[in-house]
Amino acid sequence: MGSRYKNQIIGLMRFSYPSLGGFVTKNESADQIEARLYEDARLERRFHLFENLALPSLLAQSDQDFRMVFLVGQSLPSQWRDRLNDVIAPLKGARVVALASLPHYMAVRRAFNFATPDAATHVTGFRLDDDDALDINHVARMRATVNALLPVAGLDTPLVTGCHRGYFLEFKPEGHALFHVIEKAPGAQGLAMTRPAGSSENIFRRNHRFVTQFYNTYTDANIPAYIRTIHTDNDSDPHASGQIETADWETAAPLIAEHFPFTAAQLQAL
Known part of the structure; x- marks a missing residue:
């Protein structure tokens, strides 16, 4: 596509950002949202998953030519802000963007804009929650897919790319x-x-389950591309819209080791 096209890949993670809207819980005041999100035990649990699941999957990407924005509230207590800065330091292209509490979509638009270089003609912006993980070739596959399809879809038309095969990891006291x-x-x-x-x-403009109604969309069905965790702190309602079946740990272990930077045993021990 030559000089007509310079694509910048940017990931966005909302790290306990107290947006006005965007949560399952409704009718909370700004103070109530912050009190819930910044509760020490909750943040400790979020960091545990981030440091052992989401961050390792970003650090292990085979294509490291991407930026990663961590959207936090300006009100995030300093000890947690400092901890976030410390743990993401090894991640090339990482940046923390701190904003006041804003309506959800306004906040993510500003966060993306902070990370977009002037030289970019296009942005491929992807989303990831702090308690989930991507497969190690996710960014590389995203880049290849966009390069192949954008000339067909059109340079001026939004193109959505993603995946719909992966794993749900549900935390239970019994295992x-x-x-x-x-x-x-x-x-x-x-x-x-x-x-x-x-x-x-x-x-973030549309609910992810409805993007095919609004945008040209390509999703990969062959690669186990993500691990989503299910636990008491989920900010959204975790459910599958299609086929879901219990996976045997022993059978899944080789696929997990092939596609993710951790073993089945490590997931079981989280």
């Missing part, structure tokens, strides 16, 4: 359960939108 999932619609984990750099659109 974690693993489920193999093939969604009918693309999952939120790693879901991306490629759009012109000056566009106001991004992957």
